[in-house]
Amino acid sequence: MKLLYLTLLGLLLLSYQSAGKKSNEYDDNDFAEFEDDDGEVTVEEDADFPSESEDTPQQQQQQQQSDRVQQDVQDDEDDDDDGTVETDEDEFDHFTDEDEFEGFDRDIHPAKGKSHEVPDLKIAKVPIHLRTNWDSFYLEMLMLAGLGVYFLNFLxxxxxxxxxxxxxxxxxxxxxxxxxxxxxxxxxxxxxxxxxxxxxxxxxxxxxxxxxxxxxxxxxxxxxxxxxxxxxxxxxxxxxxxxxxxxxxxxxxxxxxxxxxxxxxxxxxxxxxxxxxxxxxxxxxxxxxxxxxxxxxxxxxxxxxxxxxxxxxxxxxxxxxxxxxxxxxxxxxxxxxxxxxxxxxxxxxxxxxxxxxxxxxxxxxxxxxxxxxxxxxxxxxxxxxxxxxxxxxxSKEGKQKAEKNRQKAEEVFLKSAHAQRQEAAQLRREEKRRAEKERIMNEEDPDKARKWEERQNKQELKRKQAKTKMMKVKGM
Incomplete structure (x- = not known):
């Protein structure tokens, strides 16, 4: 088997070498007949080789495929061009909006339908917060001075x-x-x-x-x-x-x-x-x-x-x-x-x-x-x-006088306290009577209101008669 494999390998090598020699001979002598005596190459028409104007069917097919690919590329470019809207404005045209920016680069990009003249804008001078003019802080300085004087006086x-x-x-x-x-x-x-x-x-x-x-x-x-x-x-x-x-x-x-x-x-x-x-x-x-x-x-x-x-x-x-x-x-x-x-x-x-x-x-x-x-x-x-x-x-008289004065002062105080208590009781009665009258008036019953008025009048008459009897007894 080994001998068989070696024999086959040797045959392959011999065939490869012979094919190489034939190709080299063809390469060297293919265009020998086109050379002139001066060494210049001239192309002569030969019936065995096709001319440039006559393509083989394979070449024609390849040519058609390449034309078809170029056509597809051209169509894609046309589609891209159709998606892009070309205008005369550039990417900074939004700065020319008068509602947002007044007078920005109007000489270069003037607004449509408006004048090219740029207005003379004057920037207002904003005062600095901390100025060296101390006249503006005289109230604060007076206040601080007053607080300082008050504090020193306190100490x-x-x-x-x-x-x-x-x-x-x-x-x-x-x-x-x-x-x-x-x-x-x-x-x-x-x-x-x-x-x-x-x-x-x-x-x-x-x-x-x-x-x-x-x-x-x-x-x-x-x-x-x-x-x-x-x-x-x-x-x-x-x-x-x-x-x-x-x-x-x-x-x-x-x-x-x-x-x-x-x-x-x-x-x-x-x-x-x-x-x-x-x-x-x-x-x-x-x-x-x-x-x-x-x-x-x-x-x-x-x-x-x-x-x-x-x-x-x-x-x-x-x-x-x-x-x-x-x-x-x-x-x-x-x-x-x-x-x-x-x-x-x-x-x-x-x-x-x-x-x-x-x-x-x-x-x-x-x-x-x-x-x-x-x-x-x-x-x-x-x-x-x-x-x-x-x-x-x-002395005895002095002590009696002092005791009498203190008893008198106590009686005056008790009478005053009693009068105050009576006045407070009278106010409470009046308040109670007023509340009862308001309650009866709210019921909207004229008979009840009339009866209540008669009852109050009788009570008032009895109080007056009692006071008159007391005065008569005191007079007797």
């Missing part, structure tokens, strides 16, 4: 009031500790504290003292000028005011029953109008028999109690500190100012045995720390008057 006024309060406490602390067991207890802790000046506001300070014979307690209030408030400072320049020290002493219930007040004339008139005890129990008295300045006004209930209080030492203090002592109010019926908002008060107000001192600090608002230290003699006057009132003992 200065707050600091000055604090210094004045501490100066008063430092100068009076030893005197207070000599007269009271507890001085400056704030009441916030279970253990007793001392030397605490309670700050109620930037211009009001308070000090509580207790632990003295015949005294339940004493409250000292330093009512200083509102120096932290710029508006109040400006008003003080126009109308000067002074710092005040108010001492309120709660006395033991064993104090005698009487009302007394010595105060500056303008202040005395206001106190008698506003305070319930002074308006009910005291009258204006003459001060000629007392050696006190004429600028004071005396309000007294019992003469012998007034004589005991206004002794020689008190009168000398009033004369010496005429401008600093504003009022001294002593009362066993002290209930504070009248309640202007509760007109229907049906219970007697709660009263306490109280002595109230009101002192003005020297300086007329221009107070210094030395002025607060100089108030020490007035605090000594407070303890002297407290001891004096605790020792006051009225």
């Amino acid at each position: 200065a006024g707050k600091t000055k009031n604090s210094k004045l309060a501490q100066a008063w406490l430092t100068s009076h602390k030893q005197l207070l500790e000599d007269n009271f067991t507890i001085v400056g207890d704030d009441g916030t802790s279970k253990e007793v504290t001392s030397g605490t000046l309670m700050k109620e506001s930037e211009n009001i300070y308070a000090l509580w003292c207790s632990g003295r014979m015949c005294v339940e307690g004493m409250l000292v209030e330093l009512k200083l000028i509102k120096r932290q408030d710029l508006i109040n400072v400006m008003s003080t320049m126009l109308k000067p005011a002074a710092d005040q020290i108010v001492v309120k002493v709660s006395m033991d219930p064993s104090m005698e029953k009487f009302c007394f007040c010595i105060a500056q004339k303008k202040v005395a008139a206001k106190m008698q109008k506003d305070l319930l005890d002074l308006s009910q129990f005291t009258e204006k008295k003459n001060i000629d028999k007392y050696n006190i300045p004429s600028s004071f006004q005396l309000l007294s209930e019992i003469g012998e109690a007034t004589a005991m209080v206004l002794d020689k030492k008190v009168c000398q203090a009033l004369d010496r500190f005429e401008n600093q002592i504003e009022s001294i109010h002593i009362s066993d019926q002290y209930s504070g100012p009248k309640n202007q908002y509760d007109d229907n008060q049906t219970k007697m107000p709660e009263v306490k045995q109280t002595i109230v001192f009101c002192f003005n600090v020297a300086g007329k608002g221009k107070t210094k720390t030395t002025d607060m230290e100089n108030m020490k003699p007035l605090m000594q006057l407070v303890f002297y008057v407290v001891d004096k009132v605790a020792r006051v003992s009225l």
Whole structure:
């Protein structure tokens, strides 16, 4: 088998070599006859080869296929050309829309039917927000300056009031500790504290003292000028005011029953109008028999109690500190100012045995720390008057007069309360009657309305007859 395969392979090689030699011979000698003597090639017509004008059927078929392909390509190009609408406008023609863009590139692409002239557009000058012209911000600068002044005044006024309060406490602390067991207890802790000046506001300070014979307690209030408030400072320049020290002493219930007040004339008139005890129990008295300045006004209930209080030492203090002592109010019926908002008060107000001192600090608002230290003699006057009132003992006639005045005041109050209750009941009856009348009128029944009117008239007639009988019995 191997020999057979080798024999076949050799025959194939020999046939391939012979075919190659024949093709080379043909290639070299095919056009030899067309060469001239000069070496130029000339083409002669030969019957064996077809001419250029005469194509073979195979070539004609190929030519027809190529023509058909070219025709299809040409048709596709024509279709593409038909889908594209050629116009004179370019891709930026939408900028020439006058509704959207005014005057854009009108020289190059003018709008149809419109003028080629481009209007002269002027761009408005927009001001810059943050300009260097400070005249436009003078209101803001004034406001900032005002706030700065107010803030500085607040700090200065707050600091000055604090210094004045501490100066008063430092100068009076030893005197207070000599007269009271507890001085400056704030009441916030279970253990007793001392030397605490309670700050109620930037211009009001308070000090509580207790632990003295015949005294339940004493409250000292330093009512200083509102120096932290710029508006109040400006008003003080126009109308000067002074710092005040108010001492309120709660006395033991064993104090005698009487009302007394010595105060500056303008202040005395206001106190008698506003305070319930002074308006009910005291009258204006003459001060000629007392050696006190004429600028004071005396309000007294019992003469012998007034004589005991206004002794020689008190009168000398009033004369010496005429401008600093504003009022001294002593009362066993002290209930504070009248309640202007509760007109229907049906219970007697709660009263306490109280002595109230009101002192003005020297300086007329221009107070210094030395002025607060100089108030020490007035605090000594407070303890002297407290001891004096605790020792006051009225005679039998004085006690009867005081008791009679208090009973009379209680009767007046009860009558007023009864009249107020009757008035309130009458208002309730009227309201009830009005509501019932409206209900009957809404029913639209004339017979019911007539009967109701007759019934009301009979009730009114009975009330009038009852009042007439009562008046006759009283007359007999």
